Amino acid sequence: MIKKFTIQVLICTILIAPFLMTFQAEEKRLDIQNANEIQHQAFNDSPIIWTKTFGGRGSEICYSMDTTRDGGCILVGETTSFGSGGSDVWLVKVDRNGQEEWNKTYGSSHGDYAVDGHQTSDNGFILVGGTTSYGAGDHDTWLIKTDQTGNELWNMTFGGPDRDQGYAVKQVSDGGFIICGGTKSYGKGPNDYWVIRTDQNGHELWNITYGTKGYDWGYDIIETSDNGFIFTGGTDTSITGTHILDIGLIKVNKDGVLQWEKFFNKPPVEKRWDEGYGVIQTVDGGYIIAGIAHTYGWDENSNGAGWIIKTDAKGNKQWDKTYGGGNCDCLCSIRITSDGGYILSGWTYTYGKGDADMWIMKTDAQGIDQWDITLGGDKFDCSMFHTIQQTADQYYLIAGYTESIGSGSSDIILVKLGEPLITIAGNGQNGFSWTVKNGGEDDLEDVNWSISLDGLHFMGSDRSGTIDLLPAGGEITLRVGGMVLGFGPMSIRVTVGGIGKTLNCFLLGPFVIKG
Template sequence: MYHKKAIIIAALLGFLLASAVHGAVPAWDKTFGGVNNESAASVQQTSDGGYIIAGTTFTYGAGGSDAWLLKIDANGSRLWDRTFGGINNESAASVQQTSDGGYIIAGTTFTYGEGGSDAWIIKTDSGGKRLWDKTFGGINNESAASVQQTSDGGYIIAGTTFTYGAGESDAWLIKTDANGNRLWDKTFGGIENEWAASVQQTSDGGYIIAGTTFSYGAGGSDAWLIKTDANGSRLWDKTFGGTGNESAASIQKTSDDGYIIAGTTFTYGAGGSDAWLLKTDANGSRLWDKTFGGVNNEWASSIQQTSDDGYIISGTTFSYGAGGSDAWLIKTDANGSRLWDKTFGGVNNESAASVQQTSDGGYIISGTTFSYGAGGSDAWLLYVLNDESTIATSLLLEVPKSARGFKIIMSVIGLLAAVYIAKKYRK
């Protein structure tokens, strides 16, 4: 019995130390793409247990790039995909399954609309067939970054406008009816550049917006939180930042009626830029914030509160992992303290754009890979088990890329130790 335990311990030791050479291995991952460049910007689990992805393709479709919608089953296999676009460049930034089983997509079009580029929403049925689409814009450039179906069956869109508002660019909020017809729109900004990255309807019927401002706050740019009423009128706004540049990428209302924000900071943390997590109360007052990063650049792209009241963050790291940049997943407790993190990637550049906790407690991540797949870059979908036993990953993440030789030595030592112990106790 003692010998068997020793062999098991040796095997575990060898596995853990050897695992430190590479990033985490997802339960499964899939790439989607052709000979050119593709990327995935947004993912959501669908009512059938599968997934819907919105992204951009340069391989398929009509123009330079097209907005791309992919339906995936629960195991990551493609069921169908659709492209939307004309002779110029289009892209998709956000997708949500709607109450009728179809999908609403937000993105940007250079082919349709009024100006250089327009904000664009596309409504499809459950099979991805386009039912209608709408453009919003003026003579300059506009874009849409986030869309959500609202309680009245319409849609709320957050994006950026260079045509309307006070400054160079303004954060832009657009409300439509169920058929995509504009009911109202609002701009928020000063004399410089602002943009909106994420929007959610709140329980009072209003909206919460996360974005970035160069006009207000302390530094070059600040993360920006805006609360509006149901008609889009600003109730309050808050800026967060220091002397450097900060930005907000994603926001969600939390179970205590406050807000959780994910973004990037150049002022605080360890490296050039760090992933940044901020918790506020219902009035937008900061309760706490946390930074995650190493000596190089990191950023956070997506945030969700998890079933245990903690948070899951997706982002990108240049400090940890295998390649130039790696997709990065960080799990925290309710106070923002890191429980574990995982990196995913190969010898080239990878990034994560979106994360959602799945119905089984795992995590689905969408992003982009230059290491795997068919073309220059591919859309990338990863499913990760909810496994908090991440000793091997933690070992990896605490050792910077500059110490890869050390990691290799440690893995060899671990494997030799495993072999030695196993042989000794077999005698």
């Protein structure tokens, strides 16, 4: 199982020769909690359509979710409740209402898991991850192809004597597959980026390592409009070793030949750990990366922010935005929405109710935060890697895993989310206020709200309360407690009915200058 290891260390490796083997895919029934009960327990005051958990008495983790052509989705990860022993790859097929249609396990008695999965052109599925049950070394990349009901058609392992792991897979335009991950068996550093190209039957066409003499590994890859590939991850670009990792963005052609590479970091450089977890191509031919910028550490005591970076077609940065950052916050998955903006998912220690919470954020095309929502209970709840999609009916599906609710120590969670009815707009000049509007057709009653201040201020205070009635189409104004007075950068966050919005600004005496 790579649960906290994946979040904390994320050091992977690669392979070179595929080894074909067969095993029995096993099907088990799931324990699915009642959606209304879950919503009431952990996710009230949010625009949730429904919530489902999947799991048994052990531990289940979801690393990837993708929509399917029938309006449903697949959940991809690992299970210790079902299967052959240790942890097994787990593939769960869900219909458009969140009901499980079938599930399959793949693996043997050791540790096996999948980190990414998608529906293929033949309506089957392709999965990639890692295995310690099969292969040439102590940990190999594992590629599994199934039919449309999850029955295994073939599988391949790739790797050498050391640790090699796949984090992302995509079907490319010719029907084959491209895999991105990391390798400790090959390359010039202790870990290198590793990209493997296969045909439609999983046979290797080429594999190439990229990177520095330090630690490098890749988390996401896509085929680009010129039929090449671009991938992102973490790269050790330092000579002195003081700067641990930069976000890497590497562009190669269809044969894997390097075309260009770019690296991004946030100061200060000491003990930084900046990584890119998701990348997509934008309508203008450029790219946008979702990831994290933070100091070393992976708990509530570390300081990290969700980070998105927009580049042009050559990888030159056009703009970037950070979000959160009071504790350890991360954005892992990013998708373009129908309005041209972005929907992102990850986790946050700064906001929410418990330990870490799932974190969903909507921005406009320029990365301006429109709203965000946290989902979680009293324990650890997290959305990782490739786990958010906009659906054909204009809702959002978000997957992850939860320790707060469900049947076992951790369960897979799937949430269908609508656009918030409440909209929040900030107004700053002399002091600061928020305009809150109910865009729905029904009145809202007893709506909780809070305003918190973080930064260089010596006047002004946090506030909280309840809106007794917010009529349909109506609006009210919320104000920071007392006069705000200070000098320097500041973050002001308002949460109304579970919907959050944060404004990064600059205080100049009593004046609030929007960032």
